[in-house]
Amino acid sequence: MANVIVVGTQWGDEGKGKIVDLLSEYFDAVARYQGGTNAGHTVVVEEEKIVLHLVPSGVLRKGKVCILGNGVVIDLTALIQEMDQLRKLHVKIEENFFISKNAHLVLPYHKILDAELERLREGRQIGTTRRGIGPAYIDKMARTGIRVGDLTDRDLFRERLRSNLEEKRAQFPQHQELAELDCEKMAAEQLEQFERVRGFVVDSSLIIYDLIKTGKSVLFEGAQGTLLDVDLGTYPYVTSSSATAGGACTGTGVSPLVIDGVLGVTKAYTTRVGEGPMPTELTDAIGQMLQTRGQEFGATTGRPRRCGWFDAVAVRYSARINGLSALALMKLDVLDACDSIRICTSYRCNGAILREFPNETGLLKACEPIYEEVPGWNESIVGITSYKRLPAHCRAYIERIEGLTGVKAGLISTGPRRDQTILRSTPALRQWGLAR
8 A cells, every 4th residue: 555645735625534534444544744723624424524623534434543743733622622522423542543742732822822913914814713823833933832742841841831921921011811821820731631642642753654664554634725835825825834745744754755646635616715815716606606505614713715616727736846646526516506617727917828826925816817618517416436427528527627737536526425436547546556
């Protein structure tokens, strides 16, 4: 079996949770490599909807090793709530779950700062989830962050926590919530929570190394999407971590030489939550239809997602910088009701035609989509599991996306459930042992 990275190719919310849950049946372990509780992966098992924010989606598969890598930022309160939720579902999380000792903590003052920084931006808000993720990554890069493993030394932890809180108060001297934070109470709460997860805390890079060395296969799970990557996304309307395939190596401590492929998850249309430019956004009845049929509301915040036609320029960019081996095409059934469908093939910008994605926000704002129109199929494809059974116009749409992005669609989702998926015999899926 292979070691494969799963990455979002758009602005997140592509359906990675379903794909990781589905594919984890074929892998021995699932490792999450970046992000925090600002991401929500929704999985439907039989008819039950489960939303996971931190624990990898593969935890729902019996016997699979699940790992939170060093690139993840962890809110212990949220993590414990999620673990308790899984126990209520009779998931035996104690057996194969590991947390990196080098993962950074999201602390109460990070959430306060997240909300305050968004307030100070006034009309220039980024659209954060206000879960403290950005400020936690700021501390990580400023070398003042506190890692999970630091809580093993109680005195050092208290000292660093006190120092950090004093620094935050100095930056925002008039902020009432920061002034009212009780450092000793906060320390006691974090240490109490740490005791509940202490048995799961390990050197996760060594765990993954040993798995691969002994012939086990690892699926690397990302959050958000390529266009939200802090370096390569539509900056500054991005997340605070490396959401591209390269983040899998730095976020888990594995060598790039052990990676066998990258699966790009993409919707059959485009969505974006929060602020920032989105060339194919539709504010008309079609956009409303996509939002309603696709149930496009954030799993983490409940915010409605902005919807638009498929943007091949953006996904082609994602294919290039991630080195995609295959696509997982999601929510194709949402387009069942369309008489005709548009695909953005290039942009018109300041009198020029752009075929490559400009990730400069100012330039992207000025871009107008150039569309190609194709016929819809006007019938339900929900639950179809054979590519040949798809309507001819539906297959033509998929194949046009493949042609424009340069990547074969190896998996095609025809509904929210695990079993509502087509696995095609593409070269990448055959190499990974997922198809014949």
